[in-house]
Amino acid sequence: MTPASTKRTTLAAILFLAAAMPAEAHVGAGSTSSFAAGFVHPLSGLDHMTAMVAVGLWAAMKGGKALWAWPLAFLGVMLAGGALGMLHVPVPFVEPGILASVVAFGLLVALAIDLPVSAGVAIIGLFALFHGHAHGAEVPENAAGLDYMAGFAAATALLHGVGMAAGLRLGWRFRGLARAAGAACATIGVGLSVGMV
Template sequence: MSATAKIKEAGLAAVLLTASALPAYAHVGMGATSSSSFIAGFIHPFLGLDHVTVMIAVGLWAALKGGKAIWAWPAAFVGVMLAGGALGMLHVPVPLVEPGILASVVVLGILVALAVNLPVAAGIAVIGLMALLHGHAHGSEIPENAPGLEYMAGFALATLMLHGIGIAAGCGFGPKLRNFVPAAGAACAAIGVSLAFGMI
């Protein structure tokens, strides 16, 4: 397969995942997750437009930064997300989870659209805050008598895959198609605003 074909596939996968995702209904106050198996955890990120968008955007931003950020930022997101999930499972309160999740979609979109070049450590701090909120929301939904660790393992794997799609798209696009990345960031921010105002 040619490099151009691989680029098109990566871009198409990102677009299809974003387009096929449903608005997020499984956050705090929106009902408990019916199953917490590994498969349910794996599927869950693909069912929320906010999750798909943020996780791909993390990958795109890491690809823009390059170097250590390509692995450090996605790893930080997954690690802190799991910590947030543990807090949610233990019912430790975290303020402004749902508004913070919606804000994360907008903020990450802007960071990608403007190709903001933060130091790796600062990027980890920004991404970590967002990941904490996403993780807490999902940890809060897992029934107390359910195997929450299996659910979070599935959720973590799906998250890494979505980060990987963003990285592949960001790294794969050559100079001629580099405008795709800021356009994707702008679309991410627009999705966040639309979710916040209930437009989608």
């Protein structure tokens, strides 16, 4: 069993890391031509980092099939959205959808919403489409673009894993801390939406 102080320190470190990152993860920010650039990109903005960690936290709170189904749904639909963006297929409300995802995922964790796995897949998939499209729209239509998307997917999986690990380590005894992290995510999303973060 992990001591309470270790659990609290782990969550505090995750929240501190999220708060220290600039919100520059939207299209046009940085290079989009290598695996390394793709890997770093989700780590460079609060909107993507908090949303992806929140998906992992929510999956850990649900447990069971959600532990693999929800993160895989995000990854799969995000890559499909990236392909649409690379092909310049328009998707409406991409930027508002990304900001809404931060708030929505945060609230799902903060309120400990318990939905069927299929409903979670649908919600996660909708928002993943926006995240993927935003980045795919700026990726070159060549192998370098595919390398970038592979890097982006790897970093996304890592962030989901961080959220799941934190949620599983906190467990039921410290569920309140996971819910507080969800509330922080939702607050960040509102702050980004109104330009305060």
